[in-house]
Amino acid sequence: RKEVEQDPGPFNVPEGATVAFNCTYSNSASQSFFWYRQDCRKEPKLLMSVYSSGNEDGRFTAQLNRASQYISLLIRDSKLSDSATYLCVVNILGNTPLVFGKGTRLSVIA
Amino acid sequence: DARVTQTPRHKVTEMGQEVTMRCQPILGHNTVFWYRQTMMQGLELLAYFRNRAPLDDSGMPKDRFSAEMPDATLATLKIQPSEPRDSAVYFCASGLGLPNQPQHFGDGTRLSIL
Numbered sequence: 001r002k003e004v005e006q007d008p009g010p011f012n013v014p015e016g017a018t019v020a021f022n023c024t025y026s027n028s029a030s031q032s033f034f035w036y037r038q039d040c041r042k043e044p045k046l047l048m049s050v051y052s053s054g055n056e057d058g059r060f061t062a063q064l065n066r067a068s069q070y071i072s073l074l075i076r077d078s079k080l081s082d083s084a085t086y087l088c089v090v091n092i093l094g095n096t097p098l099v100f101g102k103g104t105r106l107s108v109i110a
Numbered sequence: 111d112a113r114v115t116q117t118p119r120h121k122v123t124e125m126g127q128e129v130t131m132r133c134q135p136i137l138g139h140n141t142v143f144w145y146r147q148t149m150m151q152g153l154e155l156l157a158y159f160r161n162r163a164p165l166d167d168s169g170m171p172k173d174r175f176s177a178e179m180p181d182a183t184l185a186t187l188k189i190q191p192s193e194p195r196d197s198a199v200y201f202c203a204s205g206l207g208l209p210n211q212p213q214h215f216g217d218g219t220r221l222s223i224l
Binding site for chain 2: 031032034036041042043044045046049087089091093096097098100101102103
């Protein structure tokens, strides 16, 4: 079983739509969780951390379910500029490597 | 904004040649990571350092890859001899090494081995 699994997509949605990405992780000892965004031919960039109580940053909402080992990202009112690959990322300890999912590709269409 | 700096941004060379990629981590970050990304495999960890000490290089083909950190401001990844299957984007990332602290990536080196 892969350590971090994501639906690869692609998700093709119209502008203004709400889209949700899901991710599962296998190591129950995982402590930190993140969503990164990667644009074509660019480096991964931190989108947001994911906290146990769930957290929101503008149009983006992240949730964590430790019991089910499941992470989600919700994007409301999608913009064309949201088109990218979204990487689910898990960290066991702060000073150990991040474990990346293979990413979910999103295309927002006008 | 502090950034991880990688050089070169692009490298095209013939198989058999030595390739050296360099990374300057963000000042104050004590953990440095080398990742490789391909379409097929996604992001794979090659090696990482904490306080300049190598901790895990199990992701690297040992016979041809080597990673070093000669000082706190420079990490290097070398391939000798290079092979076409090494063609990929190589990312360096650095972090504070604390819980809930993300890692920050450089722009990457796009390597093509002909």
